[in-house]
Amino acid sequence: MTILGLFGAVLAAGCGSAHRSSSTASQRTGTPPAFAWLRPAPPPRGWSTVRLLGTTALAYPSKWQRIHTDPDTVSAALVQPRTGLVTEYLNATPQQGAETLQNWSHFRPDHNLDEGDRHERVLASATGLPFRNGTGSCVIDRYQTSRTSYQEIACLVKSPRETSVIVAAALSAQWAQDAPALERAVSAFLA
Numbered sequence: 495m496t497i498l499g500l501f502g503a504v505l506a507a508g509c510g511s512a513h514r515s516s517s518t519a520s521q522r523t524g525t526p527p528a529f530a531w532l533r534p535a536p537p538p539r540g541w542s543t544v545r546l547l548g549t550t551a552l553a554y555p556s557k558w559q560r561i562h563t564d565p566d567t568v569s570a571a572l573v574q575p576r577t578g579l580v581t582e583y584l585n586a587t588p589q590q591g592a593e594t595l596q597n598w599s600h601f602r603p604d605h606n607l608d609e610g611d612r613h614e615r616v617l618a619s620a621t622g623l624p625f626r627n628g629t630g631s632c633v634i635d636r637y638q639t640s641r642t643s644y645q646e647i648a649c650l651v652k653s654p655r656e657t658s659v660i661v662a663a664a665l666s667a668q669w670a671q672d673a674p675a676l677e678r679a680v681s682a683f684l685a
Contacts (some may be wrong), residue, residue, distance in 0.1 A: 517633070525623065525624075526620045528600060528618030528620070529657075531674075532624070532632075533567055533681050534681055540556050541554060541556055542556050542560075544560065546566070546567065546658070547660075548682060549627065549684055550588070552584055552660065559573070559683060568585070568587075569586075578616075579641065581665050583598050583662070584657060584663075586659065588661050594650070595622075595629065595630070595650060596631075599633055602633050606637065611638065612637065613636075613643075618634045619634070625651045625683060625685060628652050629651070630685070631647035631650050633647075641664040642662065645663065647661070647662045648660070649684070653685040654685050658683075658685040660680055662680050
């Protein structure tokens, strides 16, 4: 499988329908515990930033490499040189269809099932989450591709000017160690 094929599988992969938990964040109730790490802020010093469209900007650690995936998207990843396996992955893409803040917790899993992922399981979902320049809906899920298992954070973020998606994924077996950088990238995202 080509690197582009692997990245396509990671990008397309997402959450499943085995279990869905949903929360709504608001000023009254606060952020759901599964998303307590989401603290909108500029990227750390030394990180790279790439723009997509007008205001959409994806930040990623400087040791990562920009990769080319689908047209009209921006992506960065860590890839095992010998095997080509994607170990950590970030992608930003514009809103492309019927996805909305309200339907995101169902849209994302359904989209990913259509892309061929298996054994997908939603771990958490929430709406009304704060981002640097807008509001978002997110899911955290695990799924299996043809080569391995991933965990991801996938968010649809609406700003006054754009609506964009950010996907942050890592090998499920490495999630605990990789999550802080991925969460930081999601927190730095501009839609």
